[in-house]
Amino acid sequence: MSLSRYVTASAAAGLLAVTAAAPALAAGASGTGAAAAPPAVERVDVARYLGDWYQVAAIPQLFELQCAKNAKAAYTLTAAGTVGVRNTCATWLGSTSTVTGEATPLDASAARLNVSFLKLGGSYVHTGDANYIVTGLDPEYRWAVVTDSGRKSGFVLSRTPALTTGQQAAVRAVIGAAGLDACDFRVTRQDGGAQTGGRLC
Structure with missing residues (x-):
């Protein structure tokens, strides 16, 4: 589904998200007893979500060991109206x-997306x-x-x-509400930010 309609709509009314980045509930547990999916924000205004984001904390991933x-x-x-992704x-x-990819929304909220870094025949x-769910998003x-x-x-x-102290508290609350553990998140070193890594909790 193209994201261009969301950008156009935002100009009249007002991403991804990580980041990100805000919550409608995602699909609940299935009849097989699977755990409910993490909640997603009600809507992501893609036009506002575009731009640069710093990663200030993350659950360690293999592809980030080099960072x-x-x-x-x-x-x-x-x-094409999708979201281009560039991680550095x-x-x-x-x-x-540097790695580049593309994100496309899985529903009208634009809060649940599939991000791909794999290209075949020139297309992602x-x-x-839903490998990118914006489960918490600051109003601004x-x-x-x-x-x-x-x-x-x-x-x-x-x-x-x-993040400010108040923002850190809000982030931890969102992490808990999403069924995640803040202690699993490691602080990301950033010039102008944290100089040492540690647990977010």
């Missing part, structure tokens, strides 16, 4: 690691898996908490390299 600090995400609107970080060797390959889009349908990942994104 020493300054993990960031940049979201842009593509010509400073590696332990002093170089910059997408599935119906200053921070976002993002997870996936299985709660295996978690990212705290911010427009600035560091």
Whole structure:
């Protein structure tokens, strides 16, 4: 589904999210006894969500082992109306690691998305898996908490390299409400922000 309609609508009325970034409840537990999916925000205004986000904390992922600090995400609107994703970080060797991908929403809220970094035939390959769920979003889009349908990942994104004390408290509350544990999140080192990594709790 194209995201262009959400950008147009936001100009008349007002992302992803990580980040991110806000909550309608996602699908509940299935009849097989599977756990309910994490709650998603009611709606993400894609136009406001676009731009640069700093990763201030995350549940450690294998692909981030190379990152020493300054993990960031940049979201842009593509010509096709989807969201372009560009993730960067400073590696332990002093170089910059970059990966690009694409995100497409899975429902009208634009709060549940599938992000793909795999290209076949010049196009990104997408599935119906909600691997980017904006479960918490600041009303002013200053921070976002993002997870996936299985709660295996978690990212705290911010427009600035560091959160205020009040923002940290709000983020921890969102993390708990989403069925995640703040102690599983590790602080991301950022120039202008945290200089040492530790648990978010």
